[in-house]
Amino acid sequence: METYVLGDIHGAYRALRQVLERSPFRPGLDRLIHLGDVADGWPETPECVELLLRIPNSIWLQGNHDWWVAEWMATELPLERAYRIWLRQGGEATYMAYQRGPKEQIKKHFQAFFAKQRPYFEDENRNLYVHGGYDPTISIAKQEPFDLIWNRDLWRYGQEAHHYTECFIGHTPTWPASTLPCQRANVWNLDQGAGYSGRLSLMNVRTKEFVQSDAVPELYPGVKGR
Incomplete structure (x- = not known):
């Protein structure tokens, strides 16, 4: 079994299909770990969720956008009463989908x-594997889940993930500075800006070989992302 790690999708179903088709990932044999933020930005969040649900041996991490979506789904508030910050950050596309x-x-x-x-x-x-980051001086089990989906310090300050071999995160886009998976210390960032004008990345954890989608706006001509 190989383990593959998948970056922030942000509703880009066409990009998700591309990386799965381009990768040697074997559904049912290999493990897939999604780093969070399946939702918000591009218009096909439900299709992304349906596809991920069909992949055996998958692990899904919560992203901050997923937290917003879960909060809305639990209440099903109408558009005018939903979180405004969520709607401004790509949530309206998810709501309408x-x-x-x-x-x-x-x-x-x-x-x-x-x-x-x-x-x-x-x-x-x-x-x-964590969506945003964590405080490497404190056991991750003692940290608030809300902080784990929002923390950017691990990547922003190039901190080492203590007590771990490697750490894989999303949340903080490397795009536009880099459209490739990036490493600082023992931390890998797999968010290459698919929610904006970047690409979606899927990496083999052991070999670090990766595939990427086309630039997502090319897959959704005439559609505005985040």
């Missing part, structure tokens, strides 16, 4: 996907 689908899809995706996302994951090789 779910309005186009069957009403029962909201409850299904909340229960089967968003409610089952993890705050972090530690694998058998002492690798850590």
